[in-house]
């Protein structure tokens with residue numbers, strides 16, 4: 167249809183931050199020299215985007231899910247387990263339950279299993295061989311399971327069988343529990359839920375069986391001999407059943423591609439039915455090849471209505487409390503975006519491009535944790551709608567023309583600028 171424009175949605179993970187003494191009281195985004203983002207902010211409208219998860223810490227899949235048009239209530243129901251399963255390309259049948267897992271170091275003490283290292287010494291490549299002894303296991307009660315390795319110490323557990331439920335508690339004692347700590351017995355979230363009780367019992371049988379099969383594995387003997395922590399067990403969290411996820415972008419029928427190097431975002435995009443574009447050069451760290459990602463975006467813009475670019479390293483720097491690293495990485499991102507603003511791109515696209523820049527949540531580089539502050543954001547629609555913001559940063563965006571808005575409203579504003587939704591005032 168005439169009047170429609172293509173869209174580029176850039177999600178910088180953990181973009182927003184708080185003033186940091188190491189940056190003379192500025193945030194990493196304020197302290198960074200970002201002429202391209204400033205140019206977009208000056209020629210567009212800015213906002214603070216509220217991730218709207220006041221009742222819980224916002225995560226990448228919930229924050230990004232809302233930006234991609236999933237209703238906040240639906241994203242709350244979407245467990246991380248199925249997202250990670252989709253992230254590694256795992257097929258899930260209707261009713262299967264998936265959980266995120268770690269290879270961990272467990273020890274038996276007084277008859278119970280205790281966690282001594284939640285990541286088994288950050289084990290990496292050996293997990294493929296270890297997982298091979300945890301395939302097609304019959305757990306009784308018509309329930310079977312297999313474990314699939316993901317990146318580093320991570321894995322996904324799939325439980326299959328009739329009448330399973332994702333409403334069960336974790337066996338992982340959690341990142342904030344001091345170690346050593348006992349492996350938790352999974353329980354139904356509702357004690358009167360028979361499906362959840364069966365599923366939790368099966369998971370507890372898996373925990374014991376995985377320890378028996380892994381503790382004497384020759385690879386673990388070799389790890390012990392070289393002073394490394396053995397991967398003697400599997401701890402699991404965030405169970406959920408496979409589900410199709412409705413979204414505004416899906417309802418409109420936009421042909422959408424995601425360019426990313428991180429499994430959570432790739433999984434979310436697959437569940438939403440988007441094309442996923444990834445490459446060995448795209449990592450989830452600041453060492454990602456930004457030039458290659460931007461080149462992939464340029465190519466994808468030629469045959470998609472909407473392209474989403476996700477960059478994870480901003481969040482990683484903030485988790486490491488490296489505010490200056492986050493500042494420097496933002497400067498590298500800004501420089502890498504230059505080809506998207508070049509004049510020849512407009513010719514390639516035979517029209518204007520709407521560019522939105524935001525984040526899935528804020529990550530505070532003072533404390534190293536996710537915070538629920540609203541995220542500095544901008545919407546550039548070819549210089550046609552502007553506000554008074556001249557640079558891109560938290561303080562400027564607080565006075566942006568779009569105001570303080572939800573992720574859903576930010577997406578709607580972008581789709582309006584692209585010509586897909588009527589302006590509310592029309």
Ligand SMILES: [Zn+2]
Nearest residue numbers: 179180226526
């Ligand atoms: Zn995130």
